[in-house]
Amino acid sequence: MTLIHPLQNTLTSRDGSLVFAIVKNSILSFKYQSSNQWEFVGKWTDDFDKAQDIKKNVTKEQQRQISENDTKNKKLKSNKGDSIIKTEAKIPAPGIGAPPIYSYIRNLQLTPDESKLIACADSDKSVLIFTVDRASKTNVLKLSKRFSFPKRPNAISIAEDAATVIVADKFGDVYSIDMNSSPEDKFTQEPILGHVSMLTDVCMVKDSEDHQLIITSDRDEHIRISYYPQCYIVDKWLFGHKHFVSSICCDKDHVLLSAGGDNEIFAWDWKTGENLSTFDYSDLIKPYLNDQHLAPSRFQNEENDIIEFCVSKIAKINNLPFVAFFVEATKCIIILEISGKEKGKLSLKQIIDLPYNIISLSAQNDEFQITLDNQKSPQVQSSFAKFIQYNSNDDKFVINDEKSNLFDEVITKSLQEDSNLNAEEDDIYPLYNIASLRKHGEHYS
């Protein structure tokens, strides 16, 4: 059965009137009016042709080899002894059984004045800068720049000047780019800092003395704090995680929250380096675990009962002392309260059950936005996303059903005919890729 591909991520503007959603290699824009009206206002699709890119590289390499052979005065000869004249380079194509290539879009981020949207494209490992035209009815996003990197960008953050994007890649390096500069043909930049490990998240903060700092988290349990722009000065490490860190987020008063492969959520004072508290969620999540949480077969025991779970994302709403997170491939979000009296103390606020597995979580104002893996929904596809709002009257979070249902409607209406955004079950992009970050120390020497 063909269905509309689940939304991989969303981002809402501060006033809530614009919602961007990632589906495959497209970013969709929706306008939301408080009168509960949704409007589809544009789609941008990454049509970067990878084959062209490969062709460029292959041709370049061929040229290099030819000139190298020329300088060495080497003539290529066939077995018979005739000289070979190189024809146009062949472009390697993936063979049968090769893993499929997905051209993800990831990491949506708006600049502070919300005039630009930053995203990352896997296709050419680039950071995309869009201008946001709120007035447009058909095309809110316009691609203005495309900065491509040698390794895949995995997380981005924006510096205080609102013009510098901090890019953390999968190889462990962090680069800074000026949004106003133009992308160069040849990549010559040096990283401003680096880990020898995959970077999973990055966050820019400012201390009381007005110094800017970069917080980076990696797959080797590390959270590192470095000064910016003097990134060569390491301020400190936050030690405590025993497994990978997948997501970090900041709160006021130097509070940092981090989560990943551990059974606990960590709260830190990044200024003093103190671990303020940890919140063990393993008992809370047990009822929600399923076969998807069994360890991969090569790390499994004979009883087949090793269970592994991890936090995919943790997000804080501004202005309110609540932070939400979800465990990969589960049907609930867990909301914690950050104590004001006892700094950084975490306690359970609420667990909200959902009809399907959660894929993404983001936060804006008094609202958490989540997207769901709704492949299994009945005939009429629904539950693409849920908007979970804080109700101050009864001090609880509730799913705004009306808003969520109407959002489902606008998605169904605007995307149903769009064959690019529809998918068979086999074409669904991998939606669960955090658990694979867990290290099992397979290499002995």
Next chain:
Amino acid sequence: RAHSNPFSDHQLEYPVSPQDMDWSKLYPHYKDAETGQMTKKVTIADIGCGFGGLMIDLSPAFPETLILGMEIRVQVTNYVEDRIIALRNNTLSRHGFQNINVLRGNAMKFLPNFFEKGQLSKMFFCFPDPHFKQRKHKARIITNTLLSEYASVLKEGGIVYTITDVKDLHEWMVKHLEEHPLFERLSTEWENSDKCVKIMRNATEEGKKVERKKGDKFVACFRRLPTPTIL
């Protein structure tokens, strides 16, 4: 095995933080019997210590200093362990070689797990893997991003020692250390007057091999500069 990939997920043991490290197993002689605390901290590190020749010569030269060798290759680490046990047993009466030991680890990833900020006074990088290929340069032990970590565990005024027989690698290390705002190169005069440089030139197994083959040995030493004012 001659090589080990520093990027793979090895079966490694390392403390969650420097405070969690139990050094008394490596240096039992320096454990205070009454308090159970260590009387000294490691201040000299030999990164990629290989067969341990440097440490063994440094040990009597710095009898009051704890010296740690870090090596990523399992077999080599086991060999150095055995070697140190033998040396300790042979000199039991005078407590020889109690100030050196080795551990298996990936310094490129986990150095900050072992050492506090400013803990080290000397770091040695002797005959590191040259990683000739351009695309393998990140696997080199000296890169501008790793130097910030080394600077962080070194105290101000601490010294980085490098030696290699590969000219290209020497130039690479010098370039990156000179470009790094927290390091300054020391003069040839300084090198010639320093006892560690002398030991480093002659002590390591790699150094002796180069000697036999009459190869060149390139030395460069750098001082950790004071951390500048934060902007």
